[in-house]
Amino acid sequence: MPRDEAQDRAAAKAASRWRNARREPQRTCVATREVRSPDELIRFVASPDGVVTPDLKRKLPGRGVWVSARREAVEEAARRRLFARGLKAPVTVPEDLAAAIDVALVEDLRQGLALANKAGRVVTGFDTVVKTIVSKPIAALVHAAEAAEDGKRKIAQALRRRLGDAAERIPVVTELSGHDLDLALGRSHVIHAALVSGAGSRVFLERWGRLSVYRGSIAMAAAPLDPEEADADDTNPQDCERNV
Structure with a gap:
């Protein structure tokens, strides 16, 4: 419905x-280039075996890349291979990342x-x-x-x-x-x-x-x-x- x-x-x-629960330094979405609060973004890191992993609680170690917290933005970042660029490393993007x-x-x-x-x-x-x-x-x-x-x-x-x-x-x-x-x-x-x-x-x-x-x-x-x-x-x- x-x-x-x-x-x-x-x-x-x-x-x-x-969005207003916390105030932290703003970040830039790699897909849209919009500057937003971290609460409006999803942080991603590379796992030890080089797989792009969402860090919803923003606690995982390592270099992170930020994407607007919308499914379409995540799909665009994967399609344009922006995760590897942002993480500055060769990475594997799971096909079901947005669904996951x-x-x-x-x-x-x-x-x-x-x-x-x-x-x-x-x-x-x-x-x-x-x-x-x-x-x-x-x-x-x-x-x-x-x-x-x-x-x-x-x-x-x-x-x-x-x-x-x-x-x-x-x-x-x-x-x-x-x-x-x-x-x-x-x-x-x-x-x-x-x-x-x-x-x-x-x-x-x-x-x-x-x-x-x-x-x-x-x-x-x-x-x-x-x-x-x-x-x-x-x-x-x-x-x-x-x-x-």
Whole structure:
């Protein structure tokens, strides 16, 4: 199903949180020659056997080369053999490099959901999600990729009854499969979930924003986060990770 404008805005704000999480010296993308924050790029290094390897956490040793965090930019860098030029060494570029990064970002998103769950911010099950919408502030809805449209529609209706037009500002994440949800949450047959506002929710949404940018769902130059929303959950995502 195509993303609507409201969901694009929600993903853009999640990506803005991700980009503004840290301030580091800017780098240049070898594919586009754009100068950007490291949070908007992916660092690559050469493995000991000369294979181009993504360094998503920017911790691997050795000379690095930077590419805009979009699939199309990674594919262009591979096609134009820019990795060897940037790394100043003969290297092998895996044919599935761009796809492998997508898989890694999905795994990162799944881990973010697990962190939110361990922080007590995730509820699951259709009835529980609807009840939570009525009683607590919702940071995001999560539906399995294969979830039926009828269930998603009914939950959206419950959210609209609660929030009115403001319901359109709540992110709806559909990038994880039911299997992914089961693994992240440690239970079986999860189709619908919701994140309540608080510790853990922000780190999940930041990772969702990064995946959305990589897939081209939203532009990298997204609108900045609204100040009021930036203050809505001022918990440091790393605090949540330290408690896991």
